[in-house]
Amino acid sequence: MSVIQDVLAKLQEKDSGQVEFLQAAREVLTSLEPTVSKHPDFVKAKIYERIAVPDRAILFKVPWVDDSGEVQVNRGFRIQFNNAIGPYKGGLRFHPSVNIGIIKFLGFEQIFKNSLTTLPMGGAKGGSDFDPKGKSDGEVMRFCQAFMRELYRHIGPDTDVPAGDIGVGAREIGYLYGYYLKIVNQNASVLTGKGLEYGGSLIRPEATGYGSVYFASEMLGTRKQEIAAKTAAVSGSGNVAQYTVEKLIQLGAKPITLSDSNGTIVDESGITAEKLAYVLDLKNYRRGRISEYAAKFNVPFFANKSPWDVIKEQNLKVDLAFPSSHENEIEAAHAEAMVKNGCFCVSEGANMPTTLDAVDIFLEKNVLYGPGKAANAGGVAVSGLEMSQNAMRLTWSREEVDQRLQGIMKNIHQSCLEASEAYGAKGNYVVGANIAGFLKVAKAMLAYGIV
Numbered sequence: 526m527s528v529i530q531d532v533l534a535k536l537q538e539k540d541s542g543q544v545e546f547l548q549a550a551r552e553v554l555t556s557l558e559p560t561v562s563k564h565p566d567f568v569k570a571k572i573y574e575r576i577a578v579p580d581r582a583i584l585f586k587v588p589w590v591d592d593s594g595e596v597q598v599n600r601g602f603r604i605q606f607n608n609a610i611g612p613y614k615g616g617l618r619f620h621p622s623v624n625i626g627i628i629k630f631l632g633f634e635q636i637f638k639n640s641l642t643t644l645p646m647g648g649a650k651g652g653s654d655f656d657p658k659g660k661s662d663g664e665v666m667r668f669c670q671a672f673m674r675e676l677y678r679h680i681g682p683d684t685d686v687p688a689g690d691i692g693v694g695a696r697e698i699g700y701l702y703g704y705y706l707k708i709v710n711q712n713a714s715v716l717t718g719k720g721l722e723y724g725g726s727l728i729r730p731e732a733t734g735y736g737s738v739y740f741a742s743e744m745l746g747t748r749k750q751e752i753a754a755k756t757a758a759v760s761g762s763g764n765v766a767q768y769t770v771e772k773l774i775q776l777g778a779k780p781i782t783l784s785d786s787n788g789t790i791v792d793e794s795g796i797t798a799e800k801l802a803y804v805l806d807l808k809n810y811r812r813g814r815i816s817e818y819a820a821k822f823n824v825p826f827f828a829n830k831s832p833w834d835v836i837k838e839q840n841l842k843v844d845l846a847f848p849s850s851h852e853n854e855i856e857a858a859h860a861e862a863m864v865k866n867g868c869f870c871v872s873e874g875a876n877m878p879t880t881l882d883a884v885d886i887f888l889e890k891n892v893l894y895g896p897g898k899a900a901n902a903g904g905v906a907v908s909g910l911e912m913s914q915n916a917m918r919l920t921w922s923r924e925e926v927d928q929r930l931q932g933i934m935k936n937i938h939q940s941c942l943e944a945s946e947a948y949g950a951k952g953n954y955v956v957g958a959n960i961a962g963f964l965k966v967a968k969a970m971l972a973y974g975i976v
């Protein structure tokens with residue numbers, strides 16, 4: 526059995542039931558296969574085995590009181606996966622589906638993503654099975670305070686710096702940071718995605734979506750193509766989807782879909798800047814459903830369908846796809862239908878939105894396929910820039926941060942291409958991203974000895 530297969534078999538045995546983590550581990554580790562023969566030192570130091578086990582997993586209870594006075598108890602998680610190249614860094618997810626397998630997959634992916642940015646950040650992820658949907662602001666605040674009441678002792682500007690993810694946006698970061706400040710009494714860079722008034726960076730809200738479009742633009746450039754005039758499907762309607770659509774519009778593309786957990790809207794005339802402003806108000810302030818867009822702008826709404834279902838069932842034609850919602854939203858049948866309907870470039874705003882079978886189809890059909898750890902790294906990259914600005918106690922302009930973001934996305938794209946070529950899989954961004962992200966972390970781990 527190869528070293529990699531041996532590690533995967535052990536994970537399967539020890540972590541059975543953590544399906545999303547096992548999926549991510551399989552994707553990453555199998556694509557590291559070509560590194561094994563070139564790095565006997567990694568094998569000897571058991572780097573492949575050690576990198577797949579978190580440094581520590583913190584599980585805690587989060588008791589809080591709802592508006593009716595009833596006590597509620599949620600599960601809290603922070604998985605500090607690997608800090609070989611910098612403080613632990615990665616978002617917090619509040620969603621009822623959250624469990625240890627999901628947080629582990631996200632934390633594992635974060636190691637390689639953060640390494641790709643070239644900034645000094647280790648990998649971590651956290652969250653809770655708390656569902657902010659339908660809760661009052663007061664309930665969300667009390668939950669965030671209860672969550673921070675435990676989390677504060679595990680984080681710090683040089684230890685671990687969480688941020689947002691699904692269900693954790695500007696409102697939640699404000700409540701979390703406000704409570705940290707209250708109990709620790711230190712204005713420290715312990716969270717990113719902060720408001721501009723209290724240490725946040727310009728462009729952080731936009732960064733993941735913008736970065737995913739910049740990455741697509743780089744991929745298209747390898748075929749002498751550009752974003753302008755392309756039709757694009759975007760899933761989700763949260764932070765990543767919103768700013769993906771904004772950048773697509775700015776670059777002259779036509780985004781035509783958005784979705785949420787109730788269904789998908791298709792606006793074949795194109796989502797414009799004015800319509801997007803409506804979505805931002807709907808989702809970020811009124812906290813309504815995307816079906817309201819369909820009623821307001823008189824376009825079709827497909828209940829309980831994703832954009833990928835609609836492409837499959839209605840033969841909707843698109844050139845580009847930006848899955849920006851959640852893991853495993855694109856399955857093999859979707860991938861087949863997307864290719865059949867003209868999609869030739871997929872840039873993942875979400876983490877692991879494509880199943881392994883579907884990834885194989887994209888690769889077989891020569892689709893420009895940018896895996897999340899490369900394509901959506903712009904968010905954590907600008908989080909890294911927020912930490913730098915906090916450390917220097919100054920703020921950079923919008924233009925400066927956006928320039929740096931564009932430079933980082935270009936660089937990630939180049940590193941993926943170079944690593945894919947060096948390890949015999951030219952043009953395969955999955956292999957390229959995994960190997961390029963892995964090598965830096967592995968070399969740091971090797972330098973430290975057995976710790």
Ligand SMILES: NC(=O)C1=CN([C@@H]2O[C@H](COP(=O)(O)OP(=O)(O)OC[C@H]3O[C@@H](n4cnc5c(N)ncnc54)[C@H](O)[C@@H]3O)[C@@H](O)[C@H]2O)C=CC1
Pocket residue numbers: 689690691692693694733761762763764765766784785786787849850851852874875876901902904905
């Ligand atoms: N916010 C960030 O900076 C980054 C986010 N990501 C990833 O991007 C994706 C979206 O995150 P955000 O936009 O930040 O979250 P968000 O909470 O702002 O929006 C999430 C969107 O996905 C939809 N969604 C979530 N779970 C769903 C499900 N099970 N079924 C159908 N729809 C579902 C929600 O309705 C919402 O429209 C996630 O995979 C996240 O891990 C990746 C990198 C950075």
Ligand SMILES: O=C(O)CCC(=O)C(=O)O
Pocket residue numbers: 614615616617638686687688689690717876901902904905906908
């Ligand atoms: O900005 C960050 O620290 C983390 C963003 C994130 O959670 C992700 O890249 O998936």
